[in-house]
Amino acid sequence: MATAIPSTPEQLLLELFVIFVTTKLLGEIFERLNLPAVPGEILAGIVLGPYALDWIPATDTLRSVAQIGAIFVLFSAGLETSPRDLIRVSRKALLLSVLGVVAPFVLGFAYMRLRGDTTVEAVFVAAAMVATSIGITARVLADMKILSTRTARIILGAAVFDDVLGMLVLAVVAGLATGEHVHWLHLGVLTGEAEGFALFMMFVAPHIVRQLRPQMEQLSTHNAVLVVALAILLLLSWLAAKIGMAAIVGAFFAGLMFADYAPRWNLIPRVSGLTSFLAPFFFFDIGSRFDTRLVKGSFLTMAIVISLLAILSKVIGCGLPLLREGWPMVLKVGIGMTPRGEVALIVALVGLQSGILGEAAYGIIVLMTVVTTLLAPPILRYLFRCEMREHRDESVPEPVQL
């Protein structure tokens, strides 16, 4: 897709306004319909983007704002993922999250290869199927007021760890995007790098933050801790891009680094202001790259198969190990882990930008994200209908522990 000429300041403001308002409006409409907001926000991009109404041109500036938005989406996700909780996560949740990453990757890769796609393209589509988006499941469970049930805790524990695994897969896959073929040595080096980075950020970085705390709190700058956190966010995002992982991998771990101190420094409301403003431009950008002309025949078949595999693979990977506790448990945990989100979208974007994914494969990943995100909440509400009724009777708010 060609980049249009730069817009004037006045045009830019109008574009920002139109994108921001339509995105938030469709998000609001989706939420009123008891659906997650993200598919609505993507829809805004599809409708106004160059493939449909073509109201908003694809300028460099809007793309850059979208990119900064993606960084803040992942920074916020990291800020809400406490390393302490990660370390405390039960062995069961850990096992489920690993199997829940392996199963979709293997199924997705096998299907794509059987269809005759290249190895790299198959790797990208498979990688996009890996990471559960914890936000949507957590929201649904919270709305049903059943966050404190054991099942909910297993799901959230697995989903939190799953985010970290998803980041690892993304880091490795983004590194692959530089070459045309998969070199196994290269893959090994990338995996090692990514794991080292993740372990450092989870176990060492929070201690550095704790050590620096007194100095940071003495700075004269207004909002000093936020400023330091933002500087580290930009540094790690650049560094991650520089060493060949995606920028958002750095952004996620920058958030993780500050997660344990976020409440003390009141970081969440300040960062949530930034994310509220910038995230819509990211989701709009994702939608605007979706080629609506592709939606027919074999594309739809593939999109449906990939979406079904995305659901099935989480039920197999995360649910089946719990078979001893009965089928309802298998389905609850499996469907709870089903929604894909920002990580899948960014894998798709990295693939599209590096030329590895065609517009069809990109579109399939976006549709898979939308389908899993939209299907999971109503199914979850159905599966948890008994717990909801119970909790409505003896509802005592309880602190959530993973």
Add this chain to the structure above:
Amino acid sequence: MATAIPSTPEQLLLELFVIFVTTKLLGEIFERLNLPAVPGEILAGIVLGPYALDWIPATDTLRSVAQIGAIFVLFSAGLETSPRDLIRVSRKALLLSVLGVVAPFVLGFAYMRLRGDTTVEAVFVAAAMVATSIGITARVLADMKILSTRTARIILGAAVFDDVLGMLVLAVVAGLATGEHVHWLHLGVLTGEAEGFALFMMFVAPHIVRQLRPQMEQLSTHNAVLVVALAILLLLSWLAAKIGMAAIVGAFFAGLMFADYAPRWNLIPRVSGLTSFLAPFFFFDIGSRFDTRLVKGSFLTMAIVISLLAILSKVIGCGLPLLREGWPMVLKVGIGMTPRGEVALIVALVGLQSGILGEAAYGIIVLMTVVTTLLAPPILRYLFRCEMREHRDESVPEPVQL
């Protein structure tokens, strides 16, 4: 100044990081030296910009981020200017602020015309001398813990109203930037438009916000009130640019519209996160456009004369009416009103971008802003040395009322 080719995502992240860190670092150093941060932030732009070290190219994207930063700087300023306080401001403060706007405009305009500059250029330089930056004076007075003295209240009352007048002048001047000559009819229409806009935003808009409050608080969107405020910010900024006023005039009044409800909706921390992140790019951009090669001979003379006139005119306009209360009072209020800030810088930017101001006149306004901002705090500390001593003895914190 030519626009460089668009940077890659990786380059952009590196540029954002370098700009953010150097700007905040120089700001911090200035604050540790008991100086305001803004001149330090501008200095970062001068040093790394194309005229000195040339580390950071002038890309469209960075310029756009700077423009969004300017909008948030003025939105924050508006959010902290309660219309209720404006209406309550004493008649004395009102008179001082009007005279304090007229005096620098007349002196600045006369000097530029006498030097032989064109009328439009003279109008721009004069307009840049008009608006006091309340932030710096308020900070100095707060640091000295004398915000509750009568003198401080007069200064702050006049400075708050002065912001609104500065916006009016900017709106009119930005409208003039479209034509080459000053047409008096055009000027009249612009002034009427700007006054109508200001009165509407001060007296009608807050009531609309109050009316919409119940609906806004019922929205499902996360951070709903912030989202509505940001949408209105973008809309008014675009509208102000569209009808020929500067975008930031709209941004300021969008802030004003929500000022009375900002504490209730906890808007300040959320917006301050956005401003903390985006403002540095604005101040950096201002510095990066400063042509260091100009700093010699006649340029310096003019910059010094304009800076002296900027100080003198506030002492005359805001101080002299208080002569009955003695010379110390004249100087305290006059120097308290001296610092110029973001409004002056934006007048300079609008002038430079529209081609009305040459790089010399632009540089003179930037230097005038830096000089007045740096000189005021130490002089104020000297003038208020007695009050500081008194207050240290019988210091009881008292609520500030304007």
